[in-house]
Amino acid sequence: MAIASAINMLRETAPSVSEERNLETVEMTINMGPQHPSTHGVFRMVLTLEGERVKNVQSHIGYLHRGAEKLGESGEIEGYRKAMITLDRTDYLSSLLNEHAYVMAVEKLAGISVPERAEYIRIILGELTRINSHCMFYGAFGADSGATTPYMYAFALREEIQQLFEAVGGARMFPNYYRAGGLREDVPHDFVHRVQAIIDRAFYAFDDFDNLITANEIFLSRTRGLGILDQTRALDLGVSGPLLRATGLPYDVRRSEPYSIYDRFAFDVPVGTTGDCYERYLIRQEEMRQSIRIIEQALKDLPGGPIMGNAPKALRPPKGEAYVRIENSRGDFGVYLVSDGKSSAPYRVKYRSPCFVNLQSLNDMVIGTYIADAVVALGSIDIVLGEVDR
Amino acid sequence: MRGVLGGFFQTLKSFLTKPVTRLYPYEKPPLEARFMGAPSLLWDDAVDEVVCVACNICARSCPDDCITLTGDKYTDGKTNKKNIIKDYFIDLGRCSYCGICVEVCPFDANEMSPHFELSTYDRMTLVYDKDQLIEIGRGVTRRTGKPEPVGPLPGILDPSTYR
Amino acid sequence: MSNNAASELTLQAVPSWMPAFLVAPMIGGLSLADLIALVVLLLFVLIFVMIEIWMERKVAGHIQLRRGPLHVGPHGSLQSPADVLKLLTKEDLTPVAADRIVFPMAPYLVFVPVFLTFLVIPWGPLVLFGNFVVRPFDLGLVYMVAIPAMQGIGLVMAGWSSGNKYSLLGSARVVAQLISYELPMVIALLGVAMMAESLNLTTIVESQMKQGWNVFLQPIGFLVFFLATMSEMSRAPFDIAVAESEIVGGPFVEYSGMRWGIFYLAEFAAVCLNSALSTALFLGGWELFPGSRALGLGWISDQFGLLFFMGKMIVLVLIIQWARFVLPRLRIDQLMDFAWKFLLPAAFVNFILTAILQVFGFVPFAIGIGLTLALAAVLLATYQARRSPSTVALMRTSPESVPTSKGVGLPV
Ligand code: SF4
Ligand code: SF4
Numbered sequence: 001m002a003i004a005s006a007i008n009m010l011r012e013t014a015p016s017v018s019e020e021r022n023l024e025t026v027e028m029t030i031n032m033g034p035q036h037p038s039t040h041g042v043f044r045m046v047l048t049l050e051g052e053r054v055k056n057v058q059s060h061i062g063y064l065h066r067g068a069e070k071l072g073e074s075g076e077i078e079g080y081r082k083a084m085i086t087l088d089r090t091d092y093l094s095s096l097l098n099e100h101a102y103v104m105a106v107e108k109l110a111g112i113s114v115p116e117r118a119e120y121i122r123i124i125l126g127e128l129t130r131i132n133s134h135c136m137f138y139g140a141f142g143a144d145s146g147a148t149t150p151y152m153y154a155f156a157l158r159e160e161i162q163q164l165f166e167a168v169g170g171a172r173m174f175p176n177y178y179r180a181g182g183l184r185e186d187v188p189h190d191f192v193h194r195v196q197a198i199i200d201r202a203f204y205a206f207d208d209f210d211n212l213i214t215a216n217e218i219f220l221s222r223t224r225g226l227g228i229l230d231q232t233r234a235l236d237l238g239v240s241g242p243l244l245r246a247t248g249l250p251y252d253v254r255r256s257e258p259y260s261i262y263d264r265f266a267f268d269v270p271v272g273t274t275g276d277c278y279e280r281y282l283i284r285q286e287e288m289r290q291s292i293r294i295i296e297q298a299l300k301d302l303p304g305g306p307i308m309g310n311a312p313k314a315l316r317p318p319k320g321e322a323y324v325r326i327e328n329s330r331g332d333f334g335v336y337l338v339s340d341g342k343s344s345a346p347y348r349v350k351y352r353s354p355c356f357v358n359l360q361s362l363n364d365m366v367i368g369t370y371i372a373d374a375v376v377a378l379g380s381i382d383i384v385l386g387e388v389d390r
Numbered sequence: 391m392r393g394v395l396g397g398f399f400q401t402l403k404s405f406l407t408k409p410v411t412r413l414y415p416y417e418k419p420p421l422e423a424r425f426m427g428a429p430s431l432l433w434d435d436a437v438d439e440v441v442c443v444a445c446n447i448c449a450r451s452c453p454d455d456c457i458t459l460t461g462d463k464y465t466d467g468k469t470n471k472k473n474i475i476k477d478y479f480i481d482l483g484r485c486s487y488c489g490i491c492v493e494v495c496p497f498d499a500n501e502m503s504p505h506f507e508l509s510t511y512d513r514m515t516l517v518y519d520k521d522q523l524i525e526i527g528r529g530v531t532r533r534t535g536k537p538e539p540v541g542p543l544p545g546i547l548d549p550s551t552y553r
Numbered sequence: 554m555s556n557n558a559a560s561e562l563t564l565q566a567v568p569s570w571m572p573a574f575l576v577a578p579m580i581g582g583l584s585l586a587d588l589i590a591l592v593v594l595l596l597f598v599l600i601f602v603m604i605e606i607w608m609e610r611k612v613a614g615h616i617q618l619r620r621g622p623l624h625v626g627p628h629g630s631l632q633s634p635a636d637v638l639k640l641l642t643k644e645d646l647t648p649v650a651a652d653r654i655v656f657p658m659a660p661y662l663v664f665v666p667v668f669l670t671f672l673v674i675p676w677g678p679l680v681l682f683g684n685f686v687v688r689p690f691d692l693g694l695v696y697m698v699a700i701p702a703m704q705g706i707g708l709v710m711a712g713w714s715s716g717n718k719y720s721l722l723g724s725a726r727v728v729a730q731l732i733s734y735e736l737p738m739v740i741a742l743l744g745v746a747m748m749a750e751s752l753n754l755t756t757i758v759e760s761q762m763k764q765g766w767n768v769f770l771q772p773i774g775f776l777v778f779f780l781a782t783m784s785e786m787s788r789a790p791f792d793i794a795v796a797e798s799e800i801v802g803g804p805f806v807e808y809s810g811m812r813w814g815i816f817y818l819a820e821f822a823a824v825c826l827n828s829a830l831s832t833a834l835f836l837g838g839w840e841l842f843p844g845s846r847a848l849g850l851g852w853i854s855d856q857f858g859l860l861f862f863m864g865k866m867i868v869l870v871l872i873i874q875w876a877r878f879v880l881p882r883l884r885i886d887q888l889m890d891f892a893w894k895f896l897l898p899a900a901f902v903n904f905i906l907t908a909i910l911q912v913f914g915f916v917p918f919a920i921g922i923g924l925t926l927a928l929a930a931v932l933l934a935t936y937q938a939r940r941s942p943s944t945v946a947l948m949r950t951s952p953e954s955v956p957t958s959k960g961v962g963l964p965v
């Protein structure tokens with residue numbers, strides 16, 4: 001009796017064969033970052049996955065927020081000088097380019113002129129910084145797609161450039177070398193020879209870079225056709241830099257609105273046709289070579305003379321505001337300064353960081369691809385979290 | 391296929407070239423003459439005392455607020471200083487090695503030294519006091535604000551002089 | 554075709570000078586000699602893995618313009634023992650979300666199958682000792698396919714029991730990868746079995762000495778087998794299961810200390826194993842060079858065969874390690890495509906070609922090889938042509954054609 005009822009109970013609870021089975025895949029949410037080897041710092045992506053496919057991506061930023069803009073406004077004395085220290089540390093890969101933008105903004109605000117020699121040196125060092133930063137991209141992008149060797153190749157070249165920065169400005173990454181009106185001090189005597197040695201070496205290094213992965217079939221299949229951003233969408237998002245140029249628009253601030261003395265140099269702006277990850281990679285490779293061209297011309301014409309303009313010792317610009325933009329290694333970088341005319345620190349500091357804007361294109365690139373592609377697409381944006389979060 | 395083989399060939403080439411690594415703790419890296427290590431206080435050998443006059447400008451200009459100093463009345467009469475430092479602390483854990491304190495000093499009393507080996511188990515040991523700052527500044531000469539020396543280049547510092 | 558060849562060579566598993574009590578079967582048919590052989594084999598695997606890790610780090614270092622390990626021992630050669638010591642002293646963490654029973658078991662289930670497969674490898678003779686092989690099974694080939702496949706279970710257990718989504722993804726990838734690469738591998742091995750008319754690994758090596766190395770007779774088979782095993786053991790560029798830039802280590806994410814060390818051991822032991830298998834199956838085992846027997850130099854291989862076997866194995870290990878530092882990682886769909894659209898058809902072609910060789914002789918076989926190569930060339934050419942070449946060429950611009958920021962409606 002008891003056995004029969006137990007069997008009956010089992011019959012009732014067991015799923016009947018005819019019952020509809022729901023075999024849909026379950027979506028999985030996976031948290032990539034802030035501690036993940038290939039989110040370029042502390043970026044966090046919350047990926048919604050269906051199997052290996054990315055259904056949705058949500059970006060979270062702010063883990064590296066240090067209040068660089070507010071810190072820039074907080075100096076009690078020497079405020080204009082202090083702001084540059086924090087600016088250097090936002091985009092730690094293009095520090096000298098950003099310094100250039102900042103001093104140009106201060107010069108515009110205070111009406112300071114810059115001597116020729118200082119301008120040339122700024123161009124040379126700025127382009128070296130661009131190479132430095134693109135080297136880092138090369139390494140990181142290789143690592144994102146699974147090749148470890150590019151990193152070391154890139155760092156061998158970076159080492160030489162940074163050694164030069166140390167010789168010129170005393171520090172390898174944050175030289176804090178530009179000043180409103182010129183430079184902190186003149187370059188060392190052997191500057192020209194050393195730069196020449198670096199660019200001679202760089203050409204071989206670029207060839208090595210190319211031999212290693214540029215034509216590699218696996219690398220091609222991983223990056224080509226991935227993360228396509230079309231031109232209208234790119235413009236809608238406000239994307240700039242290599243990302244925008246890969247869509248076919250030859251927009252480069254150095255060309256479109258020549259600042260400093262960029263109008264004196266002949267260089268090409270590489271553009272892509274489809275706007276995929278591979279073209280972004282190629283564009284950065286080509287930009288390194290174009291930077292070398294610019295450096296060669298600047299070295300040839302490097303004039304003598306003073307390196308400091310008519311800058312007053314204690315900087316106190318008149319009331320007003322200034323916005324300056326440059327092409328840094330990631331795109332259109334802008335510095336906005338407001339002076340209240342009284343204090344020796346800017347009243348308002350605002351940086352327009354290209355990384356932050358470019359990062360918004362992530363959703364367009366990643367949704368519908370595989371997890372592995374999400375990493376590569378993020379790598380192709382070439383973000384620096386210090387600049388995104390500021 | 392060509393690209394893959396190119397990669398193999400390239401790595402073979404780099405396998406056979408000399409490594410670029412420097413064996414750091416055994417083999418000191420070449421430091422440039424302008425290398426900015428920790429800020430240090432300069433010693434005036436002529437009168438055998440510290441140059442600093444405790445004017446506090448460096449402390450106020452430091453972007454990281456890592457300099458703390460107290461002054462004292464100067465009574466020795468060897469120079470025409472009014473004050474001399476009693477205590478002078480720099481928190482090297484916070485310092486960003488920017489060189490602003492050196493640039494703003496009106497008395498040429500400090501300079502960035504080549505001292506950079508700061509690894510420690512206790513971050514309080516990174517707060518350097520006056521004596522330590524003088525010690526790391528020994529042999530350092532004031533360079534900032536002075537014209538570049540002509541003639542033979544200062545070149546690369548001798549690694550044995552690091553402290 | 555090959556049986557009389559084997560008897561001619563008279564290679565024995567058990568040398569005649571061994572005392573009887575050593576070879577007398579004990580519990581479960583295992584003799585004392587078997588147990589000793591097992592211990593020796595285990596020691597060999599452990600030591601070889603250490604050497605291999607050191608080698609890999611050195612290779613990686615020099616490829617990447619670095620120097621690799623330097624400090625412990627001459628040229629860092631004692632780095633691996635030092636690492637083992639470090640791993641032993643590390644805490645074995647079990648995450649809260651992990652399964653208490655399955656989690657600690659998984660590492661052993663990954664290592665044991667790999668180790669068991671070493672039993673059938675014919676290492677070759679060395680002067681007095683006769684032919685080194687722990688168990689010369691007649692079904693060796695089947696055994697060496699079946700046993701390592703169990704590794705997948707261990708990896709799935711590791712991935713599932715960790716309670717981590719990354720490791721779950723990793724183990725899902727492992728399963729997909731193992732299943733799709735098992736097939737071309739087995740079909741490539743059919744060719745080997747057909748050539749030797751045997752499934753015994755020792756006989757396969759001996760038949761290669763007789764009729765030429767398999768790598769020349771079935772190069773496609775070798776390629777397929779080599780690539781498939783590389784993928785089976787999750788080595789770059791097929792390392793999607795561990796993919797540290799995407800899923801940060803796959804099934805091993807949550808492991809630490811010696812448990813993680815065992816995974817590592819299994820991974821490197823698998824590299825050693827697969828190189829050894831490729832050597833035995835395709836590279837003529839312990840023969841010095843192809844055709845040496847015909848030149849009357851067979852005695853060199855018969856006396857020092859073990860050394861040649863090791864040499865070939867190490868060369869293969871080096872190639873596998875080299876590839877890791879050259880190639881980017883494939884994506885999962887590309888990996889599957891590669892297995893099903895390239896390796897599998899290639900394995901079938903190899904199978905058919907070998908059948909032609911065995912049944913019709915060498916001339917039709919040579920014609921078949923030629924036809925295959927031609928077909929491959931045509932396919933490759935069409936593939937190259939289909940890929941749009943335009944993107945590589947970058948448009949150069951002159952200053953005039955550059956839009957200004959106002960022209961394209963960018964924020965000014
Ligand atoms: S170097 Fe810069 S951060 Fe360091 S103490 Fe001097 S001013 Fe402050
Ligand atoms: S170091 Fe220079 S600025 Fe600082 S307190 Fe001394 S004299 Fe003044």
